[in-house]
Amino acid sequence: MVNIGNEWDGLLAEEFKKDYYLQLRQFLISEYNSRRIFPPMDDIFNALRYTSYGDVKAVILGQDPYHEVGQAHGLCFSVKEGVTPPPSLVNIFKEIQDELGITPPKSGELTKWAKSGVLLLNTVLTVREGQANSHKGKGWEMLTDRVIELLNEREQPIVFLLWGRNARDKARLITNPRHLVLQCAHPSPLSAHNGFFGCGHFKKANEFLEKNGIEPVDWRL
Numbered sequence: 001m002v003n004i005g006n007e008w009d010g011l012l013a014e015e016f017k018k019d020y021y022l023q024l025r026q027f028l029i030s031e032y033n034s035r036r037i038f039p040p041m042d043d044i045f046n047a048l049r050y051t052s053y054g055d056v057k058a059v060i061l062g063q064d065p066y067h068e069v070g071q072a073h074g075l076c077f078s079v080k081e082g083v084t085p086p087p088s089l090v091n092i093f094k095e096i097q098d099e100l101g102i103t104p105p106k107s108g109e110l111t112k113w114a115k116s117g118v119l120l121l122n123t124v125l126t127v128r129e130g131q132a133n134s135h136k137g138k139g140w141e142m143l144t145d146r147v148i149e150l151l152n153e154r155e156q157p158i159v160f161l162l163w164g165r166n167a168r169d170k171a172r173l174i175t176n177p178r179h180l181v182l183q184c185a186h187p188s189p190l191s192a193h194n195g196f197f198g199c200g201h202f203k204k205a206n207e208f209l210e211k212n213g214i215e216p217v218d219w220r221l
Contacts, residue, residue: 001025004045006052008147015146024139028126036129038065039072046074047121048147050114056151057117057214058205059160061167063186064124067132075120077187078110091187095196096219099203105221112221121147123166148173157212159205163187163196180208 002016003009015021031037039046062076066086071079077089085093085108093104114120123144128134148170151158157178162168164186174181182204185195206216 002045004048008048008053011053011150012146015143020139020142027138038067038127038129039074043074044125047076047114047119050111051117051119053150055117056119056158057209058217059119059121059151059158061162061170062122063164063166064122064133064135065127067127067130069129075110075114076122078120079108081107081109083108087189088187091189091192091196095199096202099200100219102220107221110221113217116217118217123170145173152176152179157214159208161201161205164191
């Protein structure tokens with residue numbers, strides 16, 4: 001039914017058989033058949049596809065996918081090459097520049113991060129065109145909770161970057177003292193000045209990884 005193509009298939013096999021997921025699947029079939037839904041169906045699980053369980057060194061949690069045409073492709077905050085980076089992503093690049101001196105890239109595609117161990121996971125994986133949070137409460141949160149629980153069980157340390165209320169709600173699932181949880185405001189223009197700017201998360205994440213003998217993330221794109 002779902003084929004991710006790496007360790008996540010085995011880890012989530014039982015989850016995909018549960019009633020809530022089967023109901024979510026029926027809901028999605030109806031939605032994709034009757035409305036414009038993002039991301040494209042084949043891209044829904046790209047976050048897990050690009051970053052296998054054992055490769056995760058950092059997790060960035062988003063809310064739900066971008067809801068305008070041509071933006072969402074299954075990685076939180078990322079847009080495909082050639083698409084103008086949305087304001088939240090511009091603010092992420094600004095913070096990286098302020099912390100690490102990395103010039104903001106022209107492209108907003110974050111696939112390179114995903115392939116290097118940064119799980120770019122939204123808490124809800126689909127959305128209706130033009131309607132933010134329209135698929136909230138349909139079951140995705142239960143699946144992404146399970147993803148976080150599985151990562152929490154990992155022996156190798158992981159750094160979790162939780163920005164904004166939806167992401168910070170997942171902090172309760174991260175109980176393993178091996179991991180580092182960094183929390184602050186969302187990078188949206190509405191809230192970035194309330195603690196995202198100046199958070200130091202990208203630098204702190206790499207310091208934590210290096211301290212634990214893990215290759216730091218190259219935040220350049």
